[in-house]
Amino acid sequence: MIKYLKHTEINYAAWDACVKQSPNALLYAYSWFLDMAADQWDALVYGNYDAVMPLPWRKKWGIQYLYQPEMMQQGGVFSRVSLSPDLVQNFINAIPEVFKLVEINLNFGNNFKLPGLTEKKNLLLSLAHSSEILRKNYSENTRRNIKKAEKENFTVSHSFDLKNIMQLFSENKGAEIRISELWKKRVIAITSALHHKGIGHTISLYSNNNQCIAGAFYVVFEDRIYFLFSGSGQQAKSSGAMHLLIHTLIEKHASKMYFFDFEGSNNEGLARFYKGFGSTEQNYPELKINRLPYIFRWLKK
Template sequence: MITGNIQYLHRAAIDTARWDAAITAAGNGTLYAESAWLDNFCPHWDALVEGDYEQVMPLPWRKKAGIQYLGYTPFIYAGGVFGNDLNADRLKAFLDAVPPKFRYWDFPLNNGNNYTLPEYPMLLRRNFILPLSPSYTDIEKNYRKQIHRNIHKAKGLRFVVDTAVEVEEVIRLASLRHFNDYFSVKDYNSFLKIYGVRQGEGRAKIYGIRTNQGNLMASAVFFFAAGRAYYLLVGNHPDGKTAGASHFLIDAFIRDHCAQPLVLDFEGSDIDGLAFFYSSFGAFAEYYPTIRLNRLPAWLRWLKP
């Protein structure tokens, strides 16, 4: 299917090397649009491609009751159009080119797609990012007082930083909060698989905070791509929350990765408490749109995914 200069391609027809080169070259490129990431987490994905892969849009899709739809996929927090020289007209052209067989949409776009389109109602959501290019001293002086207090508390409890935590241990802690809520066993297995690959490439790293008895109080998996470090999976022990473990962990990561051309991407949040926590390190909001469209006939709307 071709609309103007935009083609709809099934996954098998997508040139993986050219796709990944396009994501790398895009000013709004992201981990979540890399072909290997999409292949790992999406049961199905096709794409819209303009010209010689100048601009691209992944279309992760699922099927329910025989109906194909575009919906959220766990661990894929940005979608939409990727490329350079984007504007409202280009975004509309891509959205117009989505095949009509996808009659229900509910998915995120990205911070480079932040345009108002009357034909496509969107909701702005909030992410927090912290540039790590300044020195540690310059970053740390912007911490709120409560961050300093909690780091001091963690040090007083003799917590230690552990960068040799096994990913399975992070998943065990994370699943206490997420299991049967958003992530399934299959999702975690997919995460485990991609972590093994990226860690072997030097593009993934785990930080943990342990007590002096070896108990894991806080942990996080970071992935590196497109000039960002993504704070992607967090596993915290309930006792660590009031002991400053998460504060100590993020500070340790910042200390180790400051003065580099890198941005710490907190991957959220619209939840006020988390937003306050991330901003307490000096992070600032970055907005991106999400889109929801229901073109199902009235008698089928009960099938909404």
């Protein structure tokens, strides 16, 4: 039986134990991450925490809805019992009617052909090989850009450098997609909390005149390295700096039992860039349900 639990009713210890024992366990599903990322979250629980599903929610115009929090690529059902299409469908059916709009991502272990689900792309690279073998699997274009960047003699910094990385993102990609100040504050709060927890790190590339030209925030947790956030400017694009930055991270963790999770992407150009490192798809579904009153449903369109 699947039960709906309000946030105050959730047993955090039992929840996290279920997530940890799930073959599809991910950083985003742990209670402490959900507390960081979600405005509010309730839950669906099967049996004695044999399977769980977080329900991150907000309220607007008096209407409660499920949404995908910042920095949280995947949610959905995490289970220490066998995952099946029927189990995932039962969880979807159990989402309370009080949530009039549902726009959330499930996870790679839930990627079944079910009504209301649309597949989204994610790319993953096993690092359980030597750096030499990993590099051989790079595309010719990726190897060429790494060599070009190496000639620039960039300085690699592993000191925590979130301020400069956020500035690069805000002035370039962020300006293009018009990110809000609220979004920036949320991302800074989450990344800073992950850093203080000892699992969040940054890597930056500096030019000869000590300018940060590219950087990324990533998390090393359990068997994954999550490439959560990056920033780069025009000089990085022309010099191949981001190729070198990711290559440096891959080399640092090569021959270890990690997966490098590129965190996307449905963007064709970005997916091609990530695939240039030899990554393969491990996709996940998006769930959309619209129960809004007719007038709101029309506005949503």
